[in-house]
Amino acid sequence: MINFWQSQSLPVEGRFLMRTLKLGDRGKEVLDVQSRMCGLGYNVGTDGVDGFFGPDTQAAVLAFQQANGLLADGIVADNTWQELVEAGYGTGERLLYLKIPSFRGADVLILQRSLNRLGFNAGPEDGIFGYVTERAVLDFQKNAGLVVDGMVDESVLKSMARVTKDAGPHADDAKIPDRNGGSAAGRSLANIAIVIDPGHGGDDPGVSGDGPVPEKELNLQVSIMLGRALEQEGSRIYFTRESDTDVDLYDRPALANAWGGDLFISIHHNSCSSPAAQGSAAYFFCRQGYFSESGKLLAWHILNSLSRELGLPALPPIGRNFAVLRETEMTAVLVEPLFLSSGRDIDLSDGRLADREAQAILAGLKRYFAVA
Numbered sequence: 001m002i003n004f005w006q007s008q009s010l011p012v013e014g015r016f017l018m019r020t021l022k023l024g025d026r027g028k029e030v031l032d033v034q035s036r037m038c039g040l041g042y043n044v045g046t047d048g049v050d051g052f053f054g055p056d057t058q059a060a061v062l063a064f065q066q067a068n069g070l071l072a073d074g075i076v077a078d079n080t081w082q083e084l085v086e087a088g089y090g091t092g093e094r095l096l097y098l099k100i101p102s103f104r105g106a107d108v109l110i111l112q113r114s115l116n117r118l119g120f121n122a123g124p125e126d127g128i129f130g131y132v133t134e135r136a137v138l139d140f141q142k143n144a145g146l147v148v149d150g151m152v153d154e155s156v157l158k159s160m161a162r163v164t165k166d167a168g169p170h171a172d173d174a175k176i177p178d179r180n181g182g183s184a185a186g187r188s189l190a191n192i193a194i195v196i197d198p199g200h201g202g203d204d205p206g207v208s209g210d211g212p213v214p215e216k217e218l219n220l221q222v223s224i225m226l227g228r229a230l231e232q233e234g235s236r237i238y239f240t241r242e243s244d245t246d247v248d249l250y251d252r253p254a255l256a257n258a259w260g261g262d263l264f265i266s267i268h269h270n271s272c273s274s275p276a277a278q279g280s281a282a283y284f285f286c287r288q289g290y291f292s293e294s295g296k297l298l299a300w301h302i303l304n305s306l307s308r309e310l311g312l313p314a315l316p317p318i319g320r321n322f323a324v325l326r327e328t329e330m331t332a333v334l335v336e337p338l339f340l341s342s343g344r345d346i347d348l349s350d351g352r353l354a355d356r357e358a359q360a361i362l363a364g365l366k367r368y369f370a371v372a
Contacts, residue, residue: 020075020076020077021033021053021075021076022053022058022074022075022076023053023054023055023058023074024053024054025052025053026051026052026053027051028051030051030052030053030057031049031050031051033053033057033061033076033081033084034048034049034050034051034057034060035049036084036085036087036088037057037060037061037064037084039088040064040084040087040088042060042063042064043056043059043060044056044057044060045057058074059074061074061075061076061080062074064080064083064084064087065080068083068087068287068321069286069287069319069320069321069322070083070320070321070322071320071322078248078249078250078323079249079322079323082104082250082323083321085105086104086105086106086127087105087106088105088106089105089106089107089108090106090107091106091107091110091111091157092107092154092157093107094107095151095152095153096108096111096129096151096152097129097134097150097151097152098129098130098131098133098134098150099129102128102129102130103128103129104127104128104129105127106127108127108128108129108133109125109126109127109287109288111129111133111137111152112124112125112126112127112133112136113125113288113289113290114160114164115133115136115137115140115160116136117164118140118160118163118164120136120137120139120140121135121136122136122137123136124285124290124292125287125288125289125290126285126287126326126327127287128326128327130329134150137150137151137152137156138150140156140159140160141156144156144159146159188233188234188369189230189233189234189235189365189366189369190233190234190235191234191235191236192235192236192262192263193235193236193238193259193260193261193262193263194227194230194235194236194237194238194261194262194263194264194265195238195239195240195255195256195259195261195263195264195265195328195330196223196226196227196230196237196238196239196240196265196267197223197239197240197241197252197256197264197265197266197267197324198216198219198220198222198223198224198239198240198241198267199215199216199219199266199267199268199269199334200215200216200219200268201216201219201220201241201243201244201245201246201247202216202244202245202246202247203246204216204246206219206268206269207269207270207271207340207341215268215269215271215340216244217244218269218340218353218354219267219268219269220241220242220243220244221354222267222337222354222357222358222361223239223267223358224239224242225354225355225358225359226265226267226358226361226362227239229358229359229362230362230365233362233366238255238256238259238261240252240255240256249323249324250323250327252266252323252324253323253324253326253327253328253332254327256328256329256330256332257327257328257329257330261328261330262330262331263298263330263331263332263365264324264328264330264331264332264333265332265333265335265361266324266325266332266333266334266335267335268334268335268336269336269337269338269339269340270336270338270339270340270341271339271340271341272339272341272342273341274341275341275342276342277339277341277342278312278313278338278339278342279312279313279314279315279338279339280303280306280307280310280312280313280314280315280335280336280337280338281303281315281318281335281336282299282300282302282303282315282317282318282333282334282335282336283299283317283318283319283320283322283325283333283334283335284296284298284299284317284318284319284320284325284332284333285319285320285321285322285325285326285328285332286319286320286321287321287326291319292325292331292332294331295325295331295332295333296317296319297368297371298331298333298364298365298368299317299318299333299335300317301364301365301367301368301371302333302335302360302361302364302365302368303315303317303364304364304367305360305361305363305364305367306335306337306338306357306360306361306364308360309356309357309359309360309363310337310338310356310357310360312338320334322334335361337357337360337361338357
């Protein structure tokens with residue numbers, strides 16, 4: 001196992017939020033959220049932008065989260081704030097080019113969708129202007145007879161508008177080929193780099209459930225056992241955390257990218273207000289009309305293996321725009337083997353539970369590589 005930690009967070013444009021905002025909060029941060037919501041056409045109530053996070057503002061946040069594939073909890077944390085900031089950038093409002101930190105926003109997303117539609121590989125449609133997107137812009141400029149400098153200015157947008165229907169992207173339900181490599185590198189688990197991400201940690205316990213083990217600890221147990229099993233298969237294993245420590249949400253995928261991972265697996269456990277909720281869940285990257293084919297396929301295989309091992313129903317793979325799925329430059333899934341809030345069919349005090357989950361995920365990985 002390879003140990004590594006990077007103490008300084010990598011920069012992400014527009015991400016920094018002073019505090020998590022929720023129902024009942026007041027202040028200038030709430031004013032900012034409400035102003036951005038109104039600018040995007042969301043109704044924050046008859047009182048308008050008043051600096052109070054009331055039920056109408058919560059409803060607007062929920063609607064925004066649902067429309068953008070985020071966790072719909074009505075709370076403005078880092079992931080929702082980042083997406084809210086990015087949604088405010090309109091096409092042509094700023095000059096786009098490759099820089100660090102990368103340009104991010106709705107204007108970048110529309111650019112990527114248009115380039116992909118025209119046959120220029122702009123990479124995953126994630127709204128992040130990276131090296132692959134720059135290469136697509138350079139190719140487009142060359143083919144359009146423009147100055148080949150990688151700058152997305154008015155000349156690029158006008159040329160693109162002439163060859164793209166109504167200068168708009170493809171329909172939301174139109175699936176273009178996966179631009180993220182199709183599947184993980186290689187045909188077996190041997191000699192590939194796998195980044196395992198135990199969810200939560202430190203001051204963030206995750207969901208508690210009614211069992212004796214908090215989610216953050218069970219996530220770590222499953223992750224360590226999975227890592228050991230994968231090492232026996234010849235994989236190179238990296239962990240975003242190996243103890244009960246805090247790791248920033250955006251540092252997790254940044255570390256995976258720095259390590260050059262081939263796969264990213266984030267381990268969590270689910271919870272619901274209803275104790276009747278049960279089943280294994282897995283998520284892959286999806287944003288509007290684009291989704292990761294390799295992520296969806298990997299999620300299917302892991303879910304089927306978890307269902308067989310745990311005797312629980314496998315929920316259909318779910319496409320979401322979670323930070324750890326969007327920011328990773330590799331095939332990525334987030335796995336929730338079971339609901340900690342439901343103890344009807346699983347004994348949460350079973351000392352073998354973490355090992356059973358790890359072995360099931362390993363079996364799903366083997367099956368994925370057998371057919372990918």
